[in-house]
Amino acid sequence: MPASYLPTADTTPTRKSDRVSYDRAAVHAAIDEAVMCHLGFVVEGRPVVLPQLHARVGEHLYVHASSAARLMRSTREGIAVCVTISHIDGLVLARSAFNHSLNYRSVIVHGLAELVTDAEEKRKVLAAFVDAVLPGRADHMRGVNRKELGATAVLRIPLENVSLKSRSAPPGDDEEDLALPYWAGVIPLTNSVPGTPEPAPDLDPSMAVPAHVARWSRETRAS
Amino acid sequence: MPASYLPTADTTPTRKSDRVSYDRAAVHAAIDEAVMCHLGFVVEGRPVVLPQLHARVGEHLYVHASSAARLMRSTREGIAVCVTISHIDGLVLARSAFNHSLNYRSVIVHGLAELVTDAEEKRKVLAAFVDAVLPGRADHMRGVNRKELGATAVLRIPLENVSLKSRSAPPGDDEEDLALPYWAGVIPLTNSVPGTPEPAPDLDPSMAVPAHVARWSRETRAS
Numbered sequence: 518m519p520a521s522y523l524p525t526a527d528t529t530p531t532r533k534s535d536r537v538s539y540d541r542a543a544v545h546a547a548i549d550e551a552v553m554c555h556l557g558f559v560v561e562g563r564p565v566v567l568p569q570l571h572a573r574v575g576e577h578l579y580v581h582a583s584s585a586a587r588l589m590r591s592t593r594e595g596i597a598v599c600v601t602i603s604h605i606d607g608l609v610l611a612r613s614a615f616n617h618s619l620n621y622r623s624v625i626v627h628g629l630a631e632l633v634t635d636a637e638e639k640r641k642v643l644a645a646f647v648d649a650v651l652p653g654r655a656d657h658m659r660g661v662n663r664k665e666l667g668a669t670a671v672l673r674i675p676l677e678n679v680s681l682k683s684r685s686a687p688p689g690d691d692e693e694d695l696a697l698p699y700w701a702g703v704i705p706l707t708n709s710v711p712g713t714p715e716p717a718p719d720l721d722p723s724m725a726v727p728a729h730v731a732r733w734s735r736e737t738r739a740s
Numbered sequence: 741m742p743a744s745y746l747p748t749a750d751t752t753p754t755r756k757s758d759r760v761s762y763d764r765a766a767v768h769a770a771i772d773e774a775v776m777c778h779l780g781f782v783v784e785g786r787p788v789v790l791p792q793l794h795a796r797v798g799e800h801l802y803v804h805a806s807s808a809a810r811l812m813r814s815t816r817e818g819i820a821v822c823v824t825i826s827h828i829d830g831l832v833l834a835r836s837a838f839n840h841s842l843n844y845r846s847v848i849v850h851g852l853a854e855l856v857t858d859a860e861e862k863r864k865v866l867a868a869f870v871d872a873v874l875p876g877r878a879d880h881m882r883g884v885n886r887k888e889l890g891a892t893a894v895l896r897i898p899l900e901n902v903s904l905k906s907r908s909a910p911p912g913d914d915e916e917d918l919a920l921p922y923w924a925g926v927i928p929l930t931n932s933v934p935g936t937p938e939p940a941p942d943l944d945p946s947m948a949v950p951a952h953v954a955r956w957s958r959e960t961r962a963s
Contacts, residue, residue, distance in 0.1 A: 552828050552929075553842070555778040557789035566780035566789055568826040568846050603791040605775050605932065610953065614870055614881050615888040619776070623791050647837055657922050658837050665838040687940045699880045700950050701943050705935035706775075709828065712928035717910045720924050727923050730833065 518576075527627045528680035538681045547622045547681055548573045548602055550735055552650060552709055556580055556672075557599040558630075571600070572642065572649040573676070578626055579633070579642045580672040598630040600674060608704040611688035612697040620685050620703060627678040633671040642671050653729030709735045741799075750850045751903035761904045770845045770904055771796045771825055773958055775873060775932055779803055779895075780822040781853075794823070795865065795872040796899070801849055802856070802865045803895045821853040821897060831927040834911035835920040843908050843926060850901040856894040865894050876952030932958045 521539040522528075530537045538544075548554075554571040557564060570581040578600060607620035633639050643661055647654050661669070688701045711733050714726050744762040745751075753760045761767075771777075777794040780787060793804040801823060830843035856862045866884055870877050884892070911924045934956050937949050 552831075553826065553844075555780075555789050555824055555826070557778075557780040557787035557822075559782050559785065559787050562782065562785075563820045563850070564780035564782050564787055564789075564822040566778050566787075566822045566824040566848070568824060568844065570842070597786045599780075599787040599789045601778055601789040601791060603776065603778070608775075608873060608956070610874065610877070610881075612882055613888075614866065614884045615892070617870060617874075617877075617881070619793070621776075621791065625789070627786070643837060647840060650831060651833065651840075654833070654840075658833075658840070659835055659917055659920055659922070661837045665836075669838070687938070687942075690940075690942075694882055695942055697882055698947075699882070700947055700953060701940040702953075703938045703940075704953060704956055705938060707933045707935060708931045710930045710933045712930060715910070715926045715928060717913075717924040717926075719910075719913075719918055724921075724923055730923060730925075730927060733831070733927055 522677070522679050524680070525627075525678045527678050528625070530682070536682050536684055538683065539679075540681065544624055544676070544679055544681045545573060547604065547624045547683075548578065549649065551602045551604065552735075554578075554580060554600050554602045556582065557601070558596055570646055570650065571602070572645040574642065574645050576676045578674045578676055579645065580630070580674065581646055582670050582672050595629040595631045598628060598672070598674060600626040600628075602626075604708065605706055606685065607706050609684075609686075609688050610701055610704070612690045612694040612699045612701050616688055616690050616694075618684060618688065620705075622681060622683040622685075624679065624681050626674060626676060628674040630672040630674045633673050636666060639666055639669070639671055642673075643669060651729065651733065657727060657729065745900070745902050747903070748850075748901045750901050751848070753905075759905050759907055761906065762902075763904065767847055767899070767902055767904045768796060770827065770847045771801065772872065774825045774827065775958075777801075777803060777823050777825045779805065780824065781819055793869055793873065794825070795868040797865065797868050799899045801897045801899055802868065803853070803897065804869055805893050805895050818852040818854045821851060821895070823849040823851075823897060825849075827931065828929055829908065830929055832907075832909075832911050833924055833927065835913045835917040835922045835924050839911055839913050839917075841907060841911065843906075843928075845904060845906040845908075847902065847904050849897060849899060851897040853895040853897045856896050859889060862889055862892070862894055865896075866892060874952065874956065880950060880952065
């Protein structure tokens with residue numbers, strides 16, 4: 518498998534082309550690190566964007582779309598979607614207002630989404646959703662039964678028409694602004710920082726917080 | 741001004757209606773807390789979703805869309821957009837795979853976006869962008885000049901067709917699963933947690949980190 522995706526008409530930038538990458542490993546890492554994606558589709562000529570869970574299995578992106586009921590009604594034949602997965606990694610403070618920026622990574626996937634109908638594939642994908650968000654959880658829950666499997670809708674999108682846009686740098690001030698008496702630099706940001714786990718009110722109080730919950734962090738997903 | 745937005749065909753849910761709110765203050769708070777939004781629009785019948793900066797000024801949402809070059813070419817007459825602003829507040833761990841969930845808040849704004857062309861409005865909006873992300877920064881930077889103003893594209897969307905979807909609760913397990921020997925509860929998540937500010941390599945090393953940088957947190961935006 519080639520190390521990079523092939524650029525397409527959709528993923529060739531019209532500006533700031535130095536910020537675009539097609540590197541497969543970098544795209545995968547940005548997808549895998551995110552807890553959610555934003556799924557865009559068109560309904561009666563107008564755009565709809567919904568936050569959704571996702572999981573990557575090899576070169577397919579799966580999106581948990583139970584809540585996208587109006588999408589599902591029309592999708593059995595496949596519909597055009599755009600899935601965008603974004604991380605804000607830092608606030609970039611420049612001497613000038615104009616050169617303020619963000620450090621970020623954003624994967625954009627264009628494709629035809631199909632509904633997963635095969636029970637075996639669906640079962641594997643649901644396991645991948647759990648493992649993507651909560652590594653190690655599979656051994657600490659009741660698996661999905663046939664009725665629940667039927668009640669869950671999952672979309673499959675091939676990772677082909679895909680790119681990663683990113684910025685990761687100090688501020689880029691204009692030469693003539695460098696001597697201005699303003700602090701410039703980056704405030705790095707971390708997302709999905711876990712707090713103390715909150716046991717369910719109906720949980721047996723003698724039950725300790727298990728390791729897969731106590732150690733949860735976004736880093737565990739990529740490992 | 742009424743305390744709630746009016747439900748519309750777009751914002752009336754087809755399922756899980758208990759999760760939808762039209763409360764103006766709650767919508768504003770979720771918009772103001774976010775560092776970025778996801779802007780969806782339609783190009784030649786297909787969806788495009790881009791991460792963008794935004795700022796709310798009263799009942800208008802402004803979106804910084806310089807990078808959406810292909811959108812701007814067609815938007816001078818106003819184009820249909822969907823702007824979605826999402827927060828993941830926690831991972832919800834249930835006894836069953838099926839009842840795993842997320843605690844989240846997601847504002848969805850449908851509307852016709854117009855390009856801001858009035859120089860005075862644009863100048864105010866650019867100040868609002870800076871203030872939205874970096875409260876107090878305005879006194880620590882060079883303001884925008886006429887050339888920079890011309891090079892910046894801003895969209896305006898009225899806050900009318902808008903709703904907030906949210907979940908904020910412990911897991912909702914099925915009665916028959918409650919006795920299973922699995923830990924259930926919530927892992928709360930915090931986003932945009934600042935690290936130690938990183939001075940620009942070309943910054944005078946004697947310059948101390950100013951208070952508006954040192955104290956930055958997402959909470960400061962709402963206050």
